[in-house]
Amino acid sequence: MFYFAFRLVLLPLLRWLFRPRVEGVGRVPGAGAVILAGNHQSFTDQLLLGATLRRRLTFLAKQEYFTAPGLKGRATAALFRALGQIPVDRSGKDAARAALDTALQVLDREGVLGIFPEGTRSHDGRLYKGKVGVAAMALRSGAPVVPVAIIGTFEAQPKGRRLPRRVPVVLRFGEPLDFSRYAGMENERLVLRAVTDEIMYAVQRLSEQEYVDVYAAEARVAWEAGAAAA
Template identity: 45%
Template sequence: MLYRAAELTVSPLLRTYFRPHATGQQHVPRTGPAIIAANHLSAADEVFTPITAGRQVIYFAKAEYFTGSGVRGKVSAWGFREFGHVPVDRSNPRAAASTIDVGVELLAAGKALGIYPEGTRSPDGRLHKFRTGVARLALRSGAPVVPVGLVGTQHVLATGDPRWHREPVEVHYGSALDFSGRPEDERSARVLREVTETIREAVQRLSGQEYVDAYGSSVKAAE
């Protein structure tokens, strides 16, 4: 209900104010399952992708967002639930691993699932090594993977700065990648990496970023 209201009111206002330049929206299926795989530059990414995709995009979100205290925390938790986002306890490896199962269930229900295969926001604006969860989702569910390249969102909402800035943003959608009919390939580490790299290369072509063959989380930890 809240999503529908926001789609009719807030989304048009955001598009009018920020004027994101979007291309390739025709590659996003209007209905049915889809994995929306994007680079991750800013917390604002979860705003600019849905308002340009033309359909609701569901994301996994940190469990803490659903358990906030006080009025602000409760309103935030309510908003996350109303927009269909799914809580994930990232501190619990077993719970985090089960997100693949939850993702497959959402895709089986015909949802569009947004995922950032880097696993974290880029610490330096470059594109970092993708984790293989996106390949597991694609192979197990058979859902098409729509690569997305986001440009400029880190200037709209920078890490550590709560203010939103009106800066140029680009959202580029690429042709859907099809990995259907190959669920058994999920058992192969080699195939998982090959599929992951295919998706990463598609995202990189759209974002134009320099690639770093290291996980973003490792780069952050070394700083």
């Protein structure tokens, strides 16, 4: 109830702030399990997606959103819990496996699961290499993957900016990707990599971002080290 009530409040605010243009949302199946896989440039990305879809959207969200200190941290944690978001512990393989199992429960209930395969926000607006968790979810659940590009949120609210600018935003949904040809191969490392790369290629075609074949977290560390040395 809180999710849809919040959506009714959030949608007019987001429309006023970003004037979002939505393209191809009808490509998201109206029923059944589905995974939305998109690029990640801003804190507002998942809010925009949640406000755009008629179906309830559950996101994998980094655990730091639930454990940040202070009033702002508590407010963020309360918001994410109320919206049914799933905290992801990124500290190791066991934690990742637990997050995967929780995500599969959403898909087993024929829900809509959202994920940003890059794993973190882009620090420079480029699209980075996807992590294979999205492929594991797709192959284990059999759910189609709908690629989605969110365009303009980096300019509106890049990482580190507290309040967003009023910038036009586009949400562009692609055709669902079917990976049933890989059924039973969810433990094959090369298959997971190939499926993930296919998803990221579809996102890149929609977003028209420059693609970097490096994980976003590693690129940010290198960028920060270079900035500190300069």
